[in-house]
Amino acid sequence: MAKARIVYYCQSCGTESAKWMGQCPSCKEWNTFVEEAMPEKRGAKAAAYSGHKVKATKLKDIEASEEGRVSTGMAELDRVLGGGIVPGSMILVGGDPGIGKSTLLLQVCRNLAGQNRDVLYISGEESLQQIKIRAQRIGQFGDTLSLLCETNLDAIDAIVRDEQPQVVVIDSIQTMYNENIASAPGSVSQVRESTGSLMALAKGLGVAVFVIGHVTKEGVVAGPRVLEHMVDTVLYFEGDRHAAYRILRGVKNRFGSTNEIGVFEMCSGGLREVENPSEFMLGGKPEGASGSVVACSIEGSRPILLEVQALVCHSNFGMPRRTAAGTDFNRVNLLMAVLEKRVGLKMGNCDAYVNIAGGIKMNEPAIDLGIVLALVSSYKNRAIDENTICFGEIGLSGEVRAVHMAEQRVLEAKKLGFTACVLPEASRAALHGIDGIRLIGVKSVKDAIDLAI
Ligand code: TYD
Numbered sequence: 001m002a003k004a005r006i007v008y009y010c011q012s013c014g015t016e017s018a019k020w021m022g023q024c025p026s027c028k029e030w031n032t033f034v035e036e037a038m039p040e041k042r043g044a045k046a047a048a049y050s051g052h053k054v055k056a057t058k059l060k061d062i063e064a065s066e067e068g069r070v071s072t073g074m075a076e077l078d079r080v081l082g083g084g085i086v087p088g089s090m091i092l093v094g095g096d097p098g099i100g101k102s103t104l105l106l107q108v109c110r111n112l113a114g115q116n117r118d119v120l121y122i123s124g125e126e127s128l129q130q131i132k133i134r135a136q137r138i139g140q141f142g143d144t145l146s147l148l149c150e151t152n153l154d155a156i157d158a159i160v161r162d163e164q165p166q167v168v169v170i171d172s173i174q175t176m177y178n179e180n181i182a183s184a185p186g187s188v189s190q191v192r193e194s195t196g197s198l199m200a201l202a203k204g205l206g207v208a209v210f211v212i213g214h215v216t217k218e219g220v221v222a223g224p225r226v227l228e229h230m231v232d233t234v235l236y237f238e239g240d241r242h243a244a245y246r247i248l249r250g251v252k253n254r255f256g257s258t259n260e261i262g263v264f265e266m267c268s269g270g271l272r273e274v275e276n277p278s279e280f281m282l283g284g285k286p287e288g289a290s291g292s293v294v295a296c297s298i299e300g301s302r303p304i305l306l307e308v309q310a311l312v313c314h315s316n317f318g319m320p321r322r323t324a325a326g327t328d329f330n331r332v333n334l335l336m337a338v339l340e341k342r343v344g345l346k347m348g349n350c351d352a353y354v355n356i357a358g359g360i361k362m363n364e365p366a367i368d369l370g371i372v373l374a375l376v377s378s379y380k381n382r383a384i385d386e387n388t389i390c391f392g393e394i395g396l397s398g399e400v401r402a403v404h405m406a407e408q409r410v411l412e413a414k415k416l417g418f419t420a421c422v423l424p425e426a427s428r429a430a431l432h433g434i435d436g437i438r439l440i441g442v443k444s445v446k447d448a449i450d451l452a453i
């Protein structure tokens with residue numbers, strides 16, 4: 001009998017090695033190698049090609065229509081998916097424990113069952129009773145939803161082929177296992193093999209498969225990176241555990257744009273869609289406080305207004321502290337350097353804390369102007385008019401550069417009752433026919449500070 005081979009896999013990127021290593025040579029992560037029994041010898045027969053003929057198809061002969069997409073009944077989720085579920089696609093939903101992944105997908109199942117579509121929800125984590133209790137909180141379910149508690153992939157394969165549902169939900173990929181592989185569920189080879197067989201199921205039968213994935217403490221889906229490469233769509237469900245709202249972000253999408261976000265609120269009866277996130281983000285904004293500015297960021301195709309807060313105070317130690325929550329730390333340092341050098345503000349011996357209110361993460365350069373105005377407002381201890389919003393990218397020479405979709409941003413601000421908008425002069429010059437809101441075009445950070453503060 002052949003001796004079972006032991007191999008070591010990096011849990012972060014899936015690199016295979018014959019011996020244990022402290023640091024992964026490919027992704028440079030430390031302590032990620034774990035021992036696993038080698039899966040059945042693959043490729044032994046690969047040397048002999050069976051010789052069966054394959055044929056390529058002309059592009060013009062392939063028919064594809066957008067009509068095949070199935071609405072999930074949640075506009076926010078549909079938008080992130082690029083207009084609905086594509087039959088035969090595999091969608092990975094990642095997120096922290098307790099963020100609401102199971103709830104979201106159970107609600108999707110409810111909506112699909114409401115459209116009389118056959119849906120199969122397979123849970124490896126909860127019992128049928130637990131799912132029922134959750135379902136009772138969410139509401140009325142149609143008759144076409146079936147539940148199954150199973151972790152064996154061969155059994156799952158058989159039942160899906162047998163019942164041929166239109167949508168399958170797998171709650172969570174880390175609990176699934178394949179009998180042919182010796183290692184424990186959740187290990188690299190199990191996750192990879194499970195994803196592979198679910199993928200074959202999705203493509204072969206044309207069923208859409210939603211897969212829930214846990215994330216590691218660094219915030220990426222646990223298991224090898226290959227998992228993300230294999231599936232068609234990767235969505236991350238994120239949000240502050242202490243706040244009620246949740247953001248669903250598309251990070252990969254073979255059938256749509258990846259920048260879209262969907263905003264939800266966790267209520268006692270499940271997740272509720274938030275149609276106007278700006279209003280939601282600005283709730284609780286202080287009035288007349290220094291260091292608080294409303295900025296506008298575009299997420300996908302939608303403008304979102306958000307509050308940028310800054311606190312600048314004298315540092316008691318030689319080395320000032322800087323923190324940035326919800327935005328890029330290095331960007332904040334860069335903007336402070338611009339203020340120091342181009343505007344002449346002496347911030348070198350000040351502590352500075354920047355925060356995007358509500359715990360949301362925004363990295364669009366257009367919020368630069370918001371960060372700068374918040375910092376200066378706090379530094380000078382002078383509040384900015386609370387009916388003013390601002391947006392614009394800042395360059396290293398202190399210039400305020402044009403940003404895209406200026407019109408949508410201005411209209412969103414107007415819709416929410418703001419009366420003035422500080423924006424790059426180049427963007428202002430390109431805007432025509434907007435009234436009801438005062439547009440203040442600025443060319444440099446210095447202008448913006450003089451006009452706004
Ligand atoms: P869950 O979907 O189980 O999270 P995950 O599958 O991502 O681990 O969400 C559980 C949390 O959501 C839990 O803290 C309770 C809360 N919740 C509500 O607030 N309202 C509800 O209607 C439901 C079903 C859950």
Ligand code: MG
Pocket residue numbers: 101102103125171
């Ligand atoms: Mg769950």
